[in-house]
Amino acid sequence: MIRWMAEHKVASNLLMLIILLGGAMGMMNIKQEVFPEFELGFIIVAVPYSGATPDEIEESILLPIEDSVNGITGIKKITGRAREGMGSLRIELENDADQKSVFDDVKSAVERMTILPKEADDPQIQLLRIRREVLNIALFGDARAHGFMRALSQP
Numbered sequence: 159m160i161r162w163m164a165e166h167k168v169a170s171n172l173l174m175l176i177i178l179l180g181g182a183m184g185m186m187n188i189k190q191e192v193f194p195e196f197e198l199g200f201i202i203v204a205v206p207y208s209g210a211t212p213d214e215i216e217e218s219i220l221l222p223i224e225d226s227v228n229g230i231t232g233i234k235k236i237t238g239r240a241r242e243g244m245g246s247l248r249i250e251l252e253n254d255a256d257q258k259s260v261f262d263d264v265k266s267a268v269e270r271m272t273i274l275p276k277e278a279d280d281p282q283i284q285l286l287r288i289r290r291e292v293l294n295i296a297l298f299g300d301a302r303a304h305g306f307m308r309a310l311s312q313p
Contacts, residue, residue, distance in 0.1 A: 198286040199257065201249040201264050203227075207278040208243050215245035218275050223247055226267045232260035261285045 163170040205219050220238040224247060227233065232255030237248045251260055265283045274281070 199251045199253070199255075200286045201251065201261055202246060202282075202284050202286060203249065203264070203268060204244065204246040204282045205274070205278055205280075206244050206282075207275065210243060210275075210278075212240040212242060215240040219245040219278060220247060222271060222273050223268055223281070226271055227264050230260060230263045230267065232256065232263075257285060 163173075203223060205215075205223070207215055207219060210218075216238070220240055224236055224238060227236065227247075227249065232252050233249055234252045234255075235250040237250070239246050239248070249264060251257055261283075268281050268283055
């Protein structure tokens, strides 16, 4: 194969040109993001309830919310946490579940609830997302050489 390419220089140059053009076209189609977002597969439902004990929060907030979202398709596991003044549920989604659809179902189920205590704040529902830093730029140098420091120090 190498001998054939060495003897037929037009073919080898044409192959090189095709590879370069294919790479340039592929580079134009690559998705680029500075801070890419991806979803973790968790929904957090938090309900502030000032002055309530963890037992009150579990009985009046966490268990009713858990019952209302328990039948939603796409939920793998529900974990509740009650502490003084705050109750939260962490809803783990199944791997193949449509996260946006499950989030909408959970949100509508929680918003339809009428048995939450009136003293409790409105539930805060969010689909966890991560924004990861991809690019970090550091600049250094003598800023005084360009009069930058003098401009900053003058009123």
